[in-house]
Amino acid sequence: MNLDDDLIAIKGIGKKKYKLLNNLNLYKVKDLLTNFPRTYVDRSKVNNINEIENESISTIKLLIYDVSETKNAYKKSTLRLKCKDTNGYNVAIIFFNASFLLKKFSIGKEYYFYGKIVKTHYEAKMFHPEFSDSMYNDKKFLRIEPIYSLTAGITNKEMINIYENIIDNVLFEENLFSPYIIQNKLCDINYAFKNINLPTSKEALKKARYRFIYEEFFNLFLSLSLIKNKVKSSGGIVLKDLPMVDFYKNLKFTLTKSQEKVWNQIKIDLTSNNQMNRLLQGDVGSGKTIVAMMAMYLTYKNNMQSTLMVPTSVLANQHFRTFSDVLKNFNIKIILLTGNTKNKKQIYKDIELGKYDIIIGTHAILEEGVKFKNLALVITDEQHRFGVKQRNILSTKEKNVNVLVMSATPIPRTLSLIIYGDVDISVIDQLPSGRKQIKTHYVKKNKINDMYEFIRSKVEEKRQIYFICPLIEESEALDIKSASELYKELSERIYTKFNVKLLHGKMKAKEKETIMKDFSEGKINILISTTVIEVGINVPNASIMVINDANRFGLSQLHQLRGRVGRGEYQSYCFMTSNKMGDTSKKRIQTMIDTNDGFEIAERDLLLRGPGEILGLKQHGLPELKIGELAKHSQIFEIVKMDVNNLVQMYNQGEKASVEFIIKFIENRLSNNINI
Numbered sequence: 001m002n003l004d005d006d007l008i009a010i011k012g013i014g015k016k017k018y019k020l021l022n023n024l025n026l027y028k029v030k031d032l033l034t035n036f037p038r039t040y041v042d043r044s045k046v047n048n049i050n051e052i053e054n055e056s057i058s059t060i061k062l063l064i065y066d067v068s069e070t071k072n073a074y075k076k077s078t079l080r081l082k083c084k085d086t087n088g089y090n091v092a093i094i095f096f097n098a099s100f101l102l103k104k105f106s107i108g109k110e111y112y113f114y115g116k117i118v119k120t121h122y123e124a125k126m127f128h129p130e131f132s133d134s135m136y137n138d139k140k141f142l143r144i145e146p147i148y149s150l151t152a153g154i155t156n157k158e159m160i161n162i163y164e165n166i167i168d169n170v171l172f173e174e175n176l177f178s179p180y181i182i183q184n185k186l187c188d189i190n191y192a193f194k195n196i197n198l199p200t201s202k203e204a205l206k207k208a209r210y211r212f213i214y215e216e217f218f219n220l221f222l223s224l225s226l227i228k229n230k231v232k233s234s235g236g237i238v239l240k241d242l243p244m245v246d247f248y249k250n251l252k253f254t255l256t257k258s259q260e261k262v263w264n265q266i267k268i269d270l271t272s273n274n275q276m277n278r279l280l281q282g283d284v285g286s287g288k289t290i291v292a293m294m295a296m297y298l299t300y301k302n303n304m305q306s307t308l309m310v311p312t313s314v315l316a317n318q319h320f321r322t323f324s325d326v327l328k329n330f331n332i333k334i335i336l337l338t339g340n341t342k343n344k345k346q347i348y349k350d351i352e353l354g355k356y357d358i359i360i361g362t363h364a365i366l367e368e369g370v371k372f373k374n375l376a377l378v379i380t381d382e383q384h385r386f387g388v389k390q391r392n393i394l395s396t397k398e399k400n401v402n403v404l405v406m407s408a409t410p411i412p413r414t415l416s417l418i419i420y421g422d423v424d425i426s427v428i429d430q431l432p433s434g435r436k437q438i439k440t441h442y443v444k445k446n447k448i449n450d451m452y453e454f455i456r457s458k459v460e461e462k463r464q465i466y467f468i469c470p471l472i473e474e475s476e477a478l479d480i481k482s483a484s485e486l487y488k489e490l491s492e493r494i495y496t497k498f499n500v501k502l503l504h505g506k507m508k509a510k511e512k513e514t515i516m517k518d519f520s521e522g523k524i525n526i527l528i529s530t531t532v533i534e535v536g537i538n539v540p541n542a543s544i545m546v547i548n549d550a551n552r553f554g555l556s557q558l559h560q561l562r563g564r565v566g567r568g569e570y571q572s573y574c575f576m577t578s579n580k581m582g583d584t585s586k587k588r589i590q591t592m593i594d595t596n597d598g599f600e601i602a603e604r605d606l607l608l609r610g611p612g613e614i615l616g617l618k619q620h621g622l623p624e625l626k627i628g629e630l631a632k633h634s635q636i637f638e639i640v641k642m643d644v645n646n647l648v649q650m651y652n653q654g655e656k657a658s659v660e661f662i663i664k665f666i667e668n669r670l671s672n673n674i675n676i
């Protein structure tokens with residue numbers, strides 16, 4: 001049997017089952033074996049009742065001495081097995097409405113049962129336990145059973161049967177660097193696949209899991225190291241450290257200490273011989289834009305070009321307006337380049353001729369036609385919205401160009417290492433002075449009208465308001481108040497005298513731009529929007545953010561949304577409403593109420609999310625983590641980091657085994673369409 005064999009060729013898998021497996025994204029033998037169990041049920045250890053704590057789940061061995069079935073007035077039956085364990089402890093096994101089980105049990109015989117034990121002072125009880133059909137079957141019962149993700153029409157038992165048919169008939173080729181297998185005492189790949197799917201013991205499962213966690217981190221970190229190797233080259237474009245006095249004089253505020261510190265780090269990069277590869281992190285509203293502008297201004301003074309690339313055209317327009325306004329006293333030529341820009345051919349020509357100093361835009365900047373005269377600096381805002389590939393395109397347009405990545409999502413240190421490789425990191429860890437904590441509240445249904453009244457009073461004080469909704473069209477099934485429905489209600493019923501406007505992603509670009517411009521100029525009182533305004537929007541006069549159906553948003557998204565207020569001198573508020581609340585959404589909302597600190601929120605977010613979901617690795621074109629959890633397995637991650645760094649170093653020195661391994665690794669990744 002081959003790993004690439006289609007599952008349809010496997011004995012016992014007919015057309016119907018094959019289709020069901022396809023629903024689970026399983027097509028080939030390889031897919032099946034890398035589809036790890038969701039969890040396990042460990043029935044392997046038979047315990048003595050005396051040793052088992054009340055309400056814990058365990059396997060016990062019992063002798064049945066009486067079987068009875070009773071029916072109540074509604075014909076509901078209760079099957080009761082009276083049993084004893086080897087120490088004479090009385091246990092009642094109870095099944096409701098399960099007459100069909102009657103024939104499975106015989107008095108005087110022993111059986112294994114697995115379930116939750118409820119102890120009273122004279123007996124113990126188990127309701128609806130799993131049980132061994134017969135003592136001959138104990139090998140299958142007394143084991144660690146994998147539990148797979150299923151789809152309707154296929155049972156866990158059937159899944160296990162399929163795995164049992166396959167597991168001994170395939171051979172995986174070792175894919176880790178062999179010296180590291182020995183050094184880290186990792187188990188062999190075939191042992192690992194066998195034991196992660198059908199563990200022979202707890203110890204074996206632990207070994208298998210350890211190997212796969214190591215392997216996942218290894219693949220991810222090596223991919224990133226290779227990406228970074230491509231970006232980093234020996235020398236960068238060197239700028240002269242020209243005086244910035246005129247820029248400072250022109251500023252309407254003084255930089256915070258933190259902005260000064262970060263600017264110095266960036267300036268050193270730009271004016272040194274090394275190519276800048278820096279991540280600029282700062283919480284929402286911490287003032288990253290002005291630092292970016294300083295870097296671009298220094299580039300302009302050196303007679304060179306720079307670009308600022310952002311994820312949405314709404315944001316590109318805003319930056320264009322800010323830059324044009326703040327830099328209006330200088331003779332700097334700035335151009336906006338988005339998908340919607342007219343006259344592109346002429347603009348391309350002028351960029352190539354060096355007629356523009358600063359190019360601000362969306363990924364339209366990446367289009368092939370865009371060529372620069374002398375690009376020295378590339379800044380990308382909200383980098384995590386762009387894929388790794390896109391990130392590299394800009395830096396390859398001009399060799400050795402300096403790269404600055406701005407992220408408003410504070411990323412825990414371990415994660416930034418993973419996502420960006422070991423780039424240099426600057427952090428703005430201070431908000432401009434005079435900012436007040438955003439008061440955050442959860443608003444219950446019966447308090448919505450009070451909230452509306454509060455908002456009315458703030459609009460009368462000339463403040464502006466955002467309402468955010470998750471969807472555009474009304475979806476009855478989900479019971480979500482859509483943006484357009486809310487717009488109707490607020491504009492026609494609640495705030496008839498105010499200027500209320502609606503903004504959503506499906507509008508034409510021009511329409512969106514006009515609305516955002518009017519809002520930033522204070523012409524609109526209340527803006528109802530979907531999450532198009534999530535990132536970067538800066539209207540300091542806006543002081544209230546209402547997030548409807550807050551349960552539908554992730555924690556970092558909620559923090560981003562809230563970050564649209566509290567950007568000026570006014571006391572700001574964030575109100576969250578929600579119809580349905582699960583445990584996780586409750587925790588998220590509580591976290592928002594507890595803290596305004598983006599770094600703390602990011603850490604908590606990491607703990608609330610499961611493996612594989614972290615910051616959407618897949619969205620970055622990177623291999624996903626199936627079982628490795630960065631927060632939990634940081635020790636393994638540290639080992640992997642050292643191993644990968646050593647491997648890359650040996651590779652750079654031309655060491656034969658490492659070169660061969662890395663070439664094979666790259667070929668493998670490419671043939672599987674994984675980014676490197």
Ligand SMILES: Nc1ncnc2c1ncn2[C@@H]1O[C@H](COP(=O)(O)OP(=O)(O)OP(=O)(O)O)[C@@H](O)[C@H]1O
Nearest residue numbers: 253254255256284285286287288289408432536538
């Ligand atoms: N040192 C400062 N003193 C006073 N105001 C400042 C200072 N630095 C920046 N600002 C103002 O603070 C607001 C937020 O700045 P900016 O838009 O750069 O934030 P940001 O870090 O990009 O935030 P986000 O990631 O949320 O977009 C802007 O109105 C900006 O003019």
